[in-house]
Amino acid sequence: MRVQAFMFYGSALFFLATDIVYWLWSKDWTGTTALGLAVGLAGLVGFYVHFTVRRLEAANGGPLYEDDPEGEIADAAGELGFFSPHSWWPLYLGLSAAAVALGVVFGWWLVILGVAAALLSTIGLVFEYYRGHFAH
Structure with missing residues (x-):
């Protein structure tokens, strides 16, 4: 490389x-x-x-x-790494980004809600495998 x-x-x-x-x-x-x-x-x-x-x-x-x-x-040959089998967090993160973009059009209150949702979605995505069924 x-x-x-x-x-x-x-x-x-x-x-x-x-x-x-x-x-x-x-x-x-x-x-x-x-x-x-x-x-x-x-x-x-x-x-x-x-x-x-x-x-x-x-x-x-x-x-x-x-x-x-x-x-x-x-x-x-061999294991290349760990790849997530499924996750709902990217969907929530995309919806949060859409809320931020729509908030610029419809009102700043929606931007604030979208940024808060994006922050929570990012935390959920990063720490997804630290709890629950897939915790290691």
Whole structure:
């Protein structure tokens, strides 16, 4: 996965060069700012992937199977992680976000209720597996 990190670093450099050329030719603040944000976002994703790969390699004791040129498909076999089988919390979170969006149209009281519902839904989503039937 180190290749993906360098791909995002390369994208950040490309956006930076494009941003400089765009500013010199157009003197437009809007496009320059948008390209500057693209530089930051590509660099941020590249840094995150690079940091995560380093951490996984340290935990694994060597390079990951994706980076092994002699690797086989069977090297990736095994448990990949825990994935939630079902959850109602994303529905509640989406309804809360809809209430916030509609509150901007109909009244600020609905925004306040939507934000409170979104906060409770986020807490419920994060702590879903700390209680009840699925607690571990």
